[in-house]
Amino acid sequence: MRAPTPTVTPAATSTAAVSLNAESPTAPASTATSSSDTYHHGDLRRVLLDAAAKSIAENGAAALSLRALAATAGVSHAAPVHHFGDKAGLFTAVATEGFTLLGEELHSVWTETGDFLEIGVGYIRFALEHRGHFEVMFQPELMNLADPRLVDAKTRAFATLDEPLAAAGPDRDDQQAHLAGLASWSIVHGLATLALSDNLSQIDLADPEDLARHVLMFLRVV
Amino acid sequence: MRAPTPTVTPAATSTAAVSLNAESPTAPASTATSSSDTYHHGDLRRVLLDAAAKSIAENGAAALSLRALAATAGVSHAAPVHHFGDKAGLFTAVATEGFTLLGEELHSVWTETGDFLEIGVGYIRFALEHRGHFEVMFQPELMNLADPRLVDAKTRAFATLDEPLAAAGPDRDDQQAHLAGLASWSIVHGLATLALSDNLSQIDLADPEDLARHVLMFLRVV
DNA sequence: CCTTGGATCTTGTCAATGGAAAGATTCTGC
DNA sequence: GCAGAATCTTTCCATTGACAAGATCCAAGG
Numbered sequence: 001m002r003a004p005t006p007t008v009t010p011a012a013t014s015t016a017a018v019s020l021n022a023e024s025p026t027a028p029a030s031t032a033t034s035s036s037d038t039y040h041h042g043d044l045r046r047v048l049l050d051a052a053a054k055s056i057a058e059n060g061a062a063a064l065s066l067r068a069l070a071a072t073a074g075v076s077h078a079a080p081v082h083h084f085g086d087k088a089g090l091f092t093a094v095a096t097e098g099f100t101l102l103g104e105e106l107h108s109v110w111t112e113t114g115d116f117l118e119i120g121v122g123y124i125r126f127a128l129e130h131r132g133h134f135e136v137m138f139q140p141e142l143m144n145l146a147d148p149r150l151v152d153a154k155t156r157a158f159a160t161l162d163e164p165l166a167a168a169g170p171d172r173d174d175q176q177a178h179l180a181g182l183a184s185w186s187i188v189h190g191l192a193t194l195a196l197s198d199n200l201s202q203i204d205l206a207d208p209e210d211l212a213r214h215v216l217m218f219l220r221v222v
Numbered sequence: 223m224r225a226p227t228p229t230v231t232p233a234a235t236s237t238a239a240v241s242l243n244a245e246s247p248t249a250p251a252s253t254a255t256s257s258s259d260t261y262h263h264g265d266l267r268r269v270l271l272d273a274a275a276k277s278i279a280e281n282g283a284a285a286l287s288l289r290a291l292a293a294t295a296g297v298s299h300a301a302p303v304h305h306f307g308d309k310a311g312l313f314t315a316v317a318t319e320g321f322t323l324l325g326e327e328l329h330s331v332w333t334e335t336g337d338f339l340e341i342g343v344g345y346i347r348f349a350l351e352h353r354g355h356f357e358v359m360f361q362p363e364l365m366n367l368a369d370p371r372l373v374d375a376k377t378r379a380f381a382t383l384d385e386p387l388a389a390a391g392p393d394r395d396d397q398q399a400h401l402a403g404l405a406s407w408s409i410v411h412g413l414a415t416l417a418l419s420d421n422l423s424q425i426d427l428a429d430p431e432d433l434a435r436h437v438l439m440f441l442r443v444v
Numbered sequence: 445c446c447t448t449g450g451a452t453c454t455t456g457t458c459a460a461t462g463g464a465a466a467g468a469t470t471c472t473g474c
Numbered sequence: 475g476c477a478g479a480a481t482c483t484t485t486c487c488a489t490t491g492a493c494a495a496g497a498t499c500c501a502a503g504g
Contacts, residue, residue, distance in 0.1 A: 044452085060363030062284050067490065076454045078492085083452090087491065138419040141282030145420065182416075182425070183409065183440035190412025191404070197360040198367065203404070218405035218442045266481085289461065298483050300463085305481090309462070 045083040047073045052094055053132035061091070061135055061142055091136050092143040096153045098133030102126050103157030110160070116168040117213065117222045119161070120188040124212045127192035135196065138189075168221060180221045191215055267305040267315075269295045274316055275354035283313070283357055283364055313358050314365040318372045320355030324348050325379030332382070338390035339435065339444045341383070342410040346434045349414035357418065360411075390443060402443045413437055 051069050066087055067077040084090040102123070109122040127134040136142060143150065165181045172180060191212060194200055205211065216222060273291050288309055289299040306312040324345070331344040349356040358364060365372065387403045394402060413434060416422055427433065438444060 060361070062361075062364060065490070066492095077490090078455080079453055081453095081492080138415065138421070139282070139284075140420045142284060178425075179436050180440060182413070182422075183437045186412035186416060186437060187405065187409040187441075188412065189416055190408035190410065193360065193415050194404075194408060194411055198362045199360070200404075203400075214401050215405045215408060218402060219409075220440045220442055287461070288463095299461090300484080301482055303463075303482095 044073060044075060044079065048080055048083065048090070049093060049097060052090055053097075053130070055132070056094070056135055057130075057132035061139060066090070088142065088144050091139075092147045092150050094133055095137045095143050096147070096150045098130060098137045099150070099153040099157040101130060101133065102137075103153070103160045106157070107160045110164050114167075116164050116184075117216050119164055120184060120216050120222075121209050121212045123188040124192045124195070125209055127196060128208055131196060134192070138193075184219060184221050187216065187219055188212070266295060266297060266301065270302055270305065270312070271315060271319060274312055275319075275352070277354070278316070278357055279352075279354035283361060288312070310364065310366050313361075314369045314372055316355055317359045317365050318369070318375045320352060320359045321372070321375040321379040323352060323355065324359075325375070325382050328379070329382045332386050336389075338386050338406075339438050341386055342406060342438050342441075342444075343431050343434045345410040346414045346417070347431055349418060350430055353418060356414065360415075406441060406443050409438065409441055410434070 048069060051072050052064060055064055055069065064087075066080055070077045070079050073079070080090065084093055105126050106119050106122050109118050145151075161181065165177060165184075169177060169180055195205070195208065200211075203211065270291055273294050274286060277286055277291065286309075288302055292299045292301050295301070302312065306315055327348050328341050328344050331340050367373075383403065387399060387406075391399060391402055417427070417430065422433075425433065
């Protein structure tokens with residue numbers, strides 16, 4: 001049926017890309033950080049992470065293709081293996097970066113405003129702005145939950161909330177403080193998740209952060 | 223390395239299953255609704271839906287394999303196509319059933335208790351008991367959002383909440399009622415999602431419904 | 445300058461999967 | 475009974491993730 005085309009896999013594309021720069025005298029230097037453009041282009045791991053987050057944000061985690069990712073980065077289909085091991089490793093790296101970014105975001109909100117409610121607003125803003133990371137962070141089946149770097153990033157991100165939570169309710173005992181934190185986390189996480197799953201389309205989302213503030217006013221904690 | 227096994231695909235299993243019941247005199251009648259057991263075994267759609275929900279609950283939606291599903295049901299790998307079209311169609315059917323079940327559950331809770339807080343508890347109970355359905359219901363990328371049956375089931379499920387929400391806050395205007403409903407939905411949805419994503423492992427989950435009641439006490443709505 | 449080891453990337457290959465096409469079998473209504 | 479519809483099977487193909495083996499580049503020491 002399809003005999004005329006003798007196994008011309010997509011690899012042909014990358015092969016062509018490789019062959020065209022054999023000792024080209026005029027160094028292109030398209031990006032300032034690329035040393036040789038094919039081998040060891042320096043930040044492949046970062047490029048792949050960014051492309052993964054973007055792809056997940058646009059098409060969901062289930063539709064992510066390692067091979068398509070490698071193609072957009074201009075490397076062979078097996079190149080990602082060296083940096084992430086397998087697909088779960090890539091998701092784990094995305095989630096780890098996500099928890100680190102989230103922790104930094106919430107920490108800076110707290111130091112700048114000192115307002116517990118604004119931390120909740122920041123949580124929702126993070127989910128909307130880093131949709132790719134956020135989606136992976138809360139799908140444990142996709143990643144390796146035991147990865148030490150993931151556990152560490154997660155732990156540090158949540159440790160950021162100890163001080164704000166204590167400040168919001170100084171008179172609560174451990175049990176009540178824990179429940180108050182869980183209630184706060186639940187409402188912001190729920191609102192973020194609903195927004196990302198197309199369940200707030202009927203609502204005016206002109207300013208998501210303002211909507212978040214109004215919703216959070218129904219929480220007794222703040 | 224693996225030469226000794228000459229391409230024994232899973233199809234061999236279903237073939238064997240077919241050949242063993244060629245005109246067996248003693249009608250097995252394992253399930254009362256199966257007419258011929260191979261062709262037209264009556265409730266393949268139902269069997270596939272149940273198997274899908276179970277598989278998703280155990281391994282996540284991303285790991286669902288249509289072929290494995292068909293194998294467990296004892297049919298060929300293309301049989302599901304006729305009932306669901308493609309993988310997105312199957313997810314759509316699971317989500318549709320989920321919204322219908324959720325609507326029925328919440329409605330019966332309201333008629334039995336008349337307590338708005340208990341509806342929230344019922345939401346979380348549903349998520350934990352029908353984990354497979356719940357996971358799919360809020361991953362729009364997996365399904366066909368425009369499917370009329372899905373839209374209908376979704377609409378009717380949420381319409382169930384109109385009366386309870388109005389009863390919980392009779393003095394609120396439309397704007398405030400809408401926000402109160404969103405806040406309630408957010409906190410129960412968030413708690414359910416966090417529970418399903420292994421983020422409540424540190425908390426005593428001996429009685430999830432009791433935990434839900436304690437968390438919901440932080441909501442000004444109830 | 446040269447070499448040696450490690451890091452990084454490529455090529456080739458395989459099994460599993462989703463999907464499509466075409467045909468076989470069974471059921472239903474007339 | 476019979477024609478058409480519904481249901482299921484068989485066969486085939488492109489894509490994907492994973493693995494193995496090899497090629498290329500870099501860094502450091504002689």
